[in-house]
Amino acid sequence: MSTLRVRQIIEGMDAVSRANLKKLLPPKLKMPDAETQRYPNALLGCFPEPYSYLGILAEHLLRLPSSSITVDTLIATAKSVCTEFGVEQEAKVRKSKTTEPFLECLIATRKELEKVLVAGQPLEFEPTITSGSVEGHPDMKNTSQIFEIKLTGMMKANWTAFLLQVFAYGAIATATTDLYLVLPLQKTVWHADIRGWKKRNEFLEALTSWSTKQQTTGLETALMAMALCAEHRIGCHVGKQKVLATTLAGLGDYSRPYQLFLGGPQNSKLVIADDDLAASLGLVTKTRAKIYVHSQYIINLCAPTDTWHTDLLIKNLQYTRAFGGLGVVVHVGKSTTQGVPEALEKMRAAIGLAIEHATVDCPLLLETPAGQGTETLKDMNEFLNFVDSFKDQRLRVCLDTCHVFACGHKPLEYISAALARPALLKLIHFNDSLGGCGSCVDRHASIGAGNIGMEGMRAIAETCSAAGLPMIIE
Incomplete structure (x- = not known):
């Protein structure tokens, strides 16, 4: 049996199964009450898949010390993550009035990160963590902490999905004691202490069961799709x-x-x-x-x-x-x-x-x-x-x-x-x-x-x- 990524497993669940998985989370996980800032429109217009690339850009910049997050490092990072980001795109981003507020969001969020990072535990970026047939790729991790970065302008609509994903990482990595959702557009780092999470093992068992189910039905679905495309x-x-x-x-x-x-x-x-x-x-x-x-x-x-x-x-x-x-x-x-x-x-x-x-x-x-x-x-x-x-x-x-x-x-x-x-x-x-x-x-x-x-x-x-x-x- 191969492994499936956490997001793939959760997104492949039906609504009832996702609702049941949510019941295994700790109680009273309150969504942060923070004002959401605007997306940087010039940057969005520079990428082929705007929101995906912007999220990747934010992830890379938040690895830097807050003092190193500047328009120059933003441009350099954009060029490194998107080969089609060229001179024309750079000029638009430097000129846009939406770029500086976005940088301010990243700097403020990185400062919040720096407050909670445990000294003496070096960070790994995009590590692979596994348990049986379940695989996760958190944005940042050290021995006791996991950080997942979510660049979202729709916090309320996505909050449950964010929780299921980051808690899945916590279920896989058994040594983890603290989970964090890093929210740049809200200038917030949300935290959950999971040392007392009673249904941690049950949560992982549910993910493992769905990983097995999805893999055994995947081939049948692909064959049906091929037949459907041929017929029509x-x-x-x-x-x-x-x-x-x-x-x-x-x-x-x-x-x-x-x-x-x-x-x-x-x-x-x-x-x-x-x-x-x-x-x-x-x-x-x-x-x-x-x-x-x-x-x-x-x-x-x-x-x-x-x-x-x-x-x-x-x-x-x-x-x-x-x-x-x-x-x-x-x-x-x-x-x-x-x-x-x-x-x-x-x-x-x-x-x-x-x-x-x-x-x-x-x-x-x-x-x-x-x-x-x-x-x-x-x-x-x-x-x-x-x-x-x-x-x-x-x-x-x-x-x-x-x-x-x-x-x-x-x-x-x-x-x-x-x-x-x-x-x-x-x-x-x-x-x-x-x-x-x-x-x-x-x-x-x-x-x-x-x-x-x-x-x-x-x-x-x-x-x-x-x-x-x-x-x-x-």
Whole structure:
């Protein structure tokens, strides 16, 4: 029997089992009452997976003494954790008014850490701890203390998950006496003394039981997912090679739809040669390949002043039309420090400019949000009404099943609502969700292995297939 990571085990549990696991925690674990600071918007805009990379960045900086946490060490660390963080991103981060407050959060949190660190016990960073088939990777650990860093703007929604994870580490590492949740956006280090935790062994036994269960059912789930994808001709996201035509020629099964980035997902530089576009168009025409493009993650349609977001989106649309692609997916904008009404007006203006370069056959596809951070249009009707209000077939919808689930909606209900509006829904991102319904966490799971589950994904596939909607796994 192999080991499974703690987060994988907990996220694979059903709601009842997680509730039962929670009952094994010590009583009266009070969530800290601290004000949550804002995310650093410039930094978020510099990473391909913004919240994941920002969390990694915070973890690395909190290893440093508080006196060493500066904008220079922040930039150096960003470059070390993300190869696509370059000169352009550095300039934006140094200029942004959101960078200094974020540094202040990290410095204040590190000072709190320094108050509780036990002298004479050197810290290990990201150690592996195991007990039987259960494996943990806390952010920091010494002989008696375990520290888990959580960069979150949604403390209340995630508090139980944080507790289950850090107490799982405490159950595995039997010599540990004190657990800490390090919360940079709250400038807080939360502490629990677990020397009197009576159900510690029972907690570990429950994790071990679920690890065994998940591993024995995993192969069956994977085989069922493969059969489901074959039955409904579900496609996938593919990586682009240096030459677009070479990428398209290597797809093989042209009965399925595919999606790709035309450039780096975090890179604003986008150039495709005319002869490459012509060759790609010839191949698409010959094979009838169904190709969708995902625009860069760094595009924020609600950006207050910069026009490069819209310019980059327009370039994606122009290239996609040139090679016969079927549409360009773009994320909803983030309001960042603006009021939501103002942000929505900016997004409306940006989309209005972009769709002049789209067509009915190659529309701009606005993707449903997962509800992370300051993403706009989280409500289903608000999102659909927003797209519908353009009254323009050059703007359509890409529905991500993981996103709508994470945002608190039932995917089938969202799909039905979109289908009730003629020709509005054009593409499905067919993703299971590691997070629970309403978690506002954009983390995809293998089909059938997440919280939507195999039966839920099967129902989605059957509904979309009957409606003639292309589906792509990301």
